[in-house]
Every structure is written in C-alpha cells, then in structure tokens.
Amino acid sequence: VAPATLDGLLGVRGVIESDDEAASMETEAFARDLAEGVVRVVADLVEARRAEGRQLADIVTAQVDRIAALTQAAEDNPARKPEAVRARLAASIAALGGTNLDPExxxxEAMLLAGKADVREELDRLHAHVASARELLAAGGAIGRRLDFLAQEFGREANTLCAKANDISLSRIGLDLKAVVEQFREQVQNIE
Known part of the structure; x- marks a missing residue:
C-alpha cells in the first residue's frame, strides 16, 4: 500500500463535509443585512436631499425678497421723476453755458428724455416675475426649469433697467439687482 497523499485523504468521503444549511443561513443573513443597509442609506439620502431642499428654498426665497425690495427701490427712486430729469438737463445746459434757452x-426735451429713460414697463415686469417666483416656490415640486426661465427674465429686465438708468442712484440699484439675479440664477441651477 502506498503512503497516503493529501489528495487521497481529502477525496475520502466524510473527511471534509460541507454544511450547506449553515452556509445558506449565513448568505441569507448577509443579504438581509445588506438590504437593510441599502434601505437606511437610501432613506438617509432622501432626508439629506429634503434638508438641502428646505435650505435652498430659504435661500431662493430670500433672493426673491431682495429682488422685490430692489425693484421697489427703483420704483421709488426720485431720479425717475420728470422734474429730476428736467433739473439734470438744466444743470447740464447751464454747465455748457446755455442759460438763454426757452424754458418751454x-x-x-426733459419730457423726451424722461420717456426714453422710463423704466415703468421693466418695473411692472419685475413685479410680475417676483409674484410668479413666489407662486412657484409656494407650489413646490419640480420647479427648477421654470425658475431658471424666470432668472433669465429677471436678468433681461435688470439689464434694461441699467441701460435706461438716467441717474447714478438708479444705476446702482440696477447693478445690485443684476448681482442678486445672478446669485438667484446660480441657486436655481440646483433645483430639480
């Protein structure tokens, strides 16, 4: 008889037995733990997204409020009044030495300049866009694309306001408005 080899011993029935039932129980326990872990991770992810969404809603709402306040400041700006335009025109003419001009x-001329510099339409549209943004934020849901569109509209109106500004104070309001609109647009990119 030849000496026993490792291969021969392992091949003898009963030397190594596989406990299929124990392995099956371990596999089931692992699968159960894995499934529970996945459920927890997904729930945590959903809650994190909701928390981020609430914070983002607060940020965007504050930006819409700031846009509304700047729009109102532009509307209330005394430089928009025809009398102010007339006074600036008179000062410019006086600086050029033209004091003999007909007051009529x-x-x-002041009325023509005031008409060209009138930002009434832009302010009305800004007010309408603010109302739309507030409605969308209150409605919730998938509003990112619509808010992105409003951000573009806010930007157009702010640009036109700056272009028509006939006074440094109105220009500053327009530039502040453009900055807030840009911040709003960046935040809106994160909304679904």
Missing part, C-alpha cells in the same frame, strides 16, 4: 423747450 427745456421742458419738452
């Missing part, structure tokens, strides 16, 4: 003609 000066008034007509």
């Amino acid at each position: 003609r000066l008034h007509q």
